[in-house]
Amino acid sequence: MRETRFTFAGRGPGTTHEVRTLAFGDPDARPHVHVQGGLHADEGPGMLAAWLLAGMLAEAEAQGRLRGHLTVIPAANPLGLGQILHGDLSGRFDLHDGRNFNRDYPDLTDFAAARLAGRLGPDAQANSAAVRVELAAALAACPALDPADRLRHHLMGQALGADLVLDLHCDGEAEMHLYTQPAAADIFAPLAAFLGCRAVLLAEVSGGRPFDEAVSAPWALLGARFADWPIPLGCASCTVELRGRSDVCRAMAARDARAIVDFLIHAGVIAGRVDVPAARCAMTPLAGSEALVAPVAGLVSYVAQLGETVQAGTPVAEITDLATGHVTQVAASTSGVFYARPATRIAEIGKRLGKIAGATPFRSGSLLSP
Numbered sequence: 001m002r003e004t005r006f007t008f009a010g011r012g013p014g015t016t017h018e019v020r021t022l023a024f025g026d027p028d029a030r031p032h033v034h035v036q037g038g039l040h041a042d043e044g045p046g047m048l049a050a051w052l053l054a055g056m057l058a059e060a061e062a063q064g065r066l067r068g069h070l071t072v073i074p075a076a077n078p079l080g081l082g083q084i085l086h087g088d089l090s091g092r093f094d095l096h097d098g099r100n101f102n103r104d105y106p107d108l109t110d111f112a113a114a115r116l117a118g119r120l121g122p123d124a125q126a127n128s129a130a131v132r133v134e135l136a137a138a139l140a141a142c143p144a145l146d147p148a149d150r151l152r153h154h155l156m157g158q159a160l161g162a163d164l165v166l167d168l169h170c171d172g173e174a175e176m177h178l179y180t181q182p183a184a185a186d187i188f189a190p191l192a193a194f195l196g197c198r199a200v201l202l203a204e205v206s207g208g209r210p211f212d213e214a215v216s217a218p219w220a221l222l223g224a225r226f227a228d229w230p231i232p233l234g235c236a237s238c239t240v241e242l243r244g245r246s247d248v249c250r251a252m253a254a255r256d257a258r259a260i261v262d263f264l265i266h267a268g269v270i271a272g273r274v275d276v277p278a279a280r281c282a283m284t285p286l287a288g289s290e291a292l293v294a295p296v297a298g299l300v301s302y303v304a305q306l307g308e309t310v311q312a313g314t315p316v317a318e319i320t321d322l323a324t325g326h327v328t329q330v331a332a333s334t335s336g337v338f339y340a341r342p343a344t345r346i347a348e349i350g351k352r353l354g355k356i357a358g359a360t361p362f363r364s365g366s367l368l369s370p
């Protein structure tokens with residue numbers, strides 16, 4: 001295992017932050033798999049799983065079983081980890097400007113496309129190498145003065161050259177689920193099966209430029225722009241939601257890390273043999289995932305439990321009005337697996353109360369939670 005540290009200036013004068021990357025295997029080997037946890041700094045399950053994964057990779061490396069190159073960032077967001085207000089860690093949004101740490105990654109497509117024009121040909125591998133070089137050049141050309149943007153820039157740089165990228169997150173309370181793009185669905189289907197995902201949500205573009213799409217989307221976009229020449233999907237990425245925020249448990253995280261190792265064995269990155277278990281869900285469009293919304297404010301109690309398959313028209317939650325005691329039922333409009341909900345039980349009007357993985361697309365625009 002090799003370790004590199006990226007140090008950058010914090011927002012406060014005289015402060016610095018550090019991000020550690022742990023690397024395993026031959027740095028020139030392919031495939032390169034990159035895993036990060038804690039981009040949302042208040043999501044512990046991914047950080048713990050990433051640390052345990054690093055331990056398993058170190059062991060595999062010592063046994064000479066690594067066939068590819070692996071990098072792991074166990075705690076990707078030191079800025080967020082420092083945002084502790086009155087005893088609560090606020091790690092999803094930058095308290096400086098309200099931006100979500102997993103949004104606003106630069107779109108490198110135009111810059112790379114301008115430099116690739118006239119340089120591509122019938123050799124897919126050569127095209128792939130050229131795309132990789134120009135995406136790196138595009139990132140290098142992006143301005144990043146603000147500390148959060150410097151962090152975005154660094155994290156993207158660590159992942160941009162990888163063939164497979166896993167960004168580990170969690171929801172408020174949730175079943176295991178995973179987000180990826182349709183072009184990468186087959187690649188990550190075994191990962192979803194090993195992890196026991198109860199929902200796999202597919203979207204070409206989710207909106208808001210999250211980290212995972214920022215490193216993979218340019219490949220599909222460049223492929224569409226230069227349709228005369230073969231450009232493979234050089235980077236397939238996914239966001240794994242390792243259940244809920246309080247599901248931080250070493251035994252559980254060890255099982256999750258083992259599931260990722262099994263996926264890496266299946267993908268040929270680690271030597272060995274594994275059988276892919278049966279999938280626990282069908283993949284569904286993210287545009288078909290219903291975000292239940294509180295029509296009134298009050299105290300929330302759930303009628304449906306996570307993991308249940310709910311039917312359209314059936315109640316999922318009840319909201320008790322604090323002024324009158326009146327109870328408002330919130331029913332599903334979509335049939336599917338009820339896979340995530342917030343950790344709090346106090347709702348303001350418009351609060352998102354849960355997610356149901358429906359099979360029929362009905363949403364458009366920005367598809368992710370704020």
Ligand SMILES: [Zn+2]
Pocket residue numbers: 040043102169170
């Ligand atoms: Zn997250």
